[in-house]
Amino acid sequence: MLKVYNTLTRSYEEFVPMNDGRVKMFVCGQTVYDDAHIGHAKTYIDFDIVARWLRHKGYDLTYLQNITDVDDKIIARAKERGMDPVELARMYEKRFLEDMDSLGVRNSVSDYPRSHDYIEPVRDQIQLLLNNGYAYIRDNDVFYDVSKFADYTKLSGMKLEDLERHRIEPDERKKNPYDFSLWKGAKEGEPSWEISLRSGWKTVKLKGRPGWHIEDTAITATIFGPQYDLHGGAHELIFPHQTNEIAQAEAAFGKKPFVKYWLHSGVLNIKGQKMSKSLKNFITIRSVLERNTREAIRLMVAKTHYRKELNFTDDTIKEAQRHMDYLYSALTVFNNMPEGSNEGVDSEVAKLTREFEDDFTAAMDDDFNTSLALSKLTITINRLKAIAESGSSISRPQKDRAISTIVKMANTLGLLEEETYRQKLPDEVRKLISRREALRSQKNFAESDTIRDRLKSEFGIEVEDTEFGTVWYRR
Ligand SMILES: [Zn+2]
Known part of the structure; x- marks a missing residue:
């Protein structure tokens, strides 16, 4: 049974989708005016793991992430560079999707809808809000009247009067200071569309562009309908952005809750x-990828529970890279374990693998406790390596079963996706590596260093001793 922490109810709840077996999930996506940074990597990896785990559990998941391609920041950046805003947005969208590919998160996302393609649904939603008395027109702008929506602060848990201290765009035409833009009148030279709205007896034509919050609810209303299962995003989006999403959707369509589970x-x-x-x-994500593998970044993220704060330093990423290298070398040692029937070892490995799968599953089902799941993975691979180095043999089917279970679970975190652990180590290399480790544990460093030099000169294998154990690799 999967339990998640729901920001909306401030409690752990059993995850039960609205429609049996099907999950509709939306995560606030990127405003494409610059390269994505390592903070974005954390958010998108966190929700990639959520998506992978839901699919692992057998849910038929549709996962959407919007691309904001019309926005104040894009317009400002384009002006600075003397570029066309749409051209700038397309350029950064391309680079963003390349980064998401590099991180291994792009395939989880079913679609990346752009705001440009949802102007008509934006218009329709604004019309519903006007009809229902939640919106008002000022010049070429349309605002949302927050005082009409009773549950406005239910997601943030804040008091209405506290909101004024947060990010509020001042505008003297607003009825209340925390009212927000549904439609923004366009200034000269800005990207714009003309929409027509009925207000009372009149039809008005407004030239402008969507406000930031309404593109998301226009996209989800079109693709998912007025309600869906899971909404994710970075914690700092709770107010005003997602608070406004709820106000828009529930006031326009009259269905509550707009979203059942909110994860941050x-x-x-x-x-x-x-x-x-x-x-x-x-x-930027690009600069971190120059010196580290994708899986090192993913391991660093998985090591901290998704709801917690992650402190990025040179050491955290280096340690994650060493940890990842260790998992690969230890699994390679196990994969090279001599084959032959051995009932004792077979049943020991079978038990170890079964317990690992249960523990890993329990950790992930507990609000995606990736940090615990990762330590179970590390401990288990470590034990398998020790069994491989004990000098005994294992049957081929049992070895394969153990590896496929390890890899299947690690893949839900996006780890061990490379098949380098399948490389065959010559018997001599295997023996040298374990001989060297034995010497090190006897503190015979002189002889262990001689073996290290031999591994390098004769076999091209580099050896490094880390806090996780000995790591070796071929360059
Ligand atoms: Zn959003």
């Missing part, structure tokens, strides 16, 4: 500080 991921800080323009501490 914690922030990624750089060396204990928030990423910000003034601190100039933005680290």
Whole structure:
């Protein structure tokens, strides 16, 4: 049974989708005006793991993530560069999707709908809000009247009067300070569309573009309908963005709850500080991938529970890379274990694998406790390596079963997706590696170093001793 922490109810709940076996999930996506940074990597990896786990459990999942391709930030950046805003958005969208490919998260997402393609549904939703008395027109703008929506603060748990201290765009035409834009009148040279709306007896034509919050509910209303199962996103989007999504959808369609489960991921800080323009501490996904593998980034993210804050430093990513290298080398050692029937070893490995699958599943079913799941994975691979080094043999089918279980579970975190652990190690290499480890445990470093040099000069294998154990690899 899967339990999730639901921000809306502030409690752990059993996950039961609205329609048996089918899950509709939406995660707030990228505003494409710059390269994605390592904080974005955390959010999208967190929800990629959620998606992978739901599919692993057999749910038929549709996972949408929007691309915001019309927005103030895009317009401002395009102006700075003397570029056309649409051209700028397309360029960064392409780079964003390349990054998502590099992180191994793109395939989880069923579709990346763009705001540009949902202007008509945006118009329809604004019309419903006007009809239902939740919206008002000022010049070429349409605002949402927050005072009409009773449950406005239910997601954030804040008091209405506290909202004024948060990000509020001031505008003297608003009825209440926390009213927000549904439609923004376009200034000269900005991307715009003309929509026509009925207001009372009149039909008005408004030239402009969608507000930031309404593109998401226009997309989900079109593809999912007025209600769906799971909405995710970074914690800082709860207010105002997602608070406004709920206000729009529930007021337009009259169905509650708009979304049954709200899941939020914690922030990624750089060396204990928030990423910000003034601190100039933005680290792009691309730059981290220059020196580390995708799986090292994913392991670093999985090591912290998704709801918690992750502190990114040079050490956290280096340690994750060593950890990942260790998992691969240890699994290679097990994969090279001599084959032959041995009932004692077979039943020991069978028991170990069964317990691992149960423990890993229990951890993931407990609100995606990836940190615990990862430690179960590491401990189990470590034990298999020790069994392989004990000098005994294992039957081929039992070895294959153990590896396929390990890999199947690790894949739900996006780990051990490379098949390098399948490489055959010559018997001599295998013996040298375990001989060297034995020497090290006897503190005979002189002889163990001689073996390390031999592995390098004769077989091209590099050996490194890490906090997880000995890691070796071929360059
Ligand atoms: Zn959103």
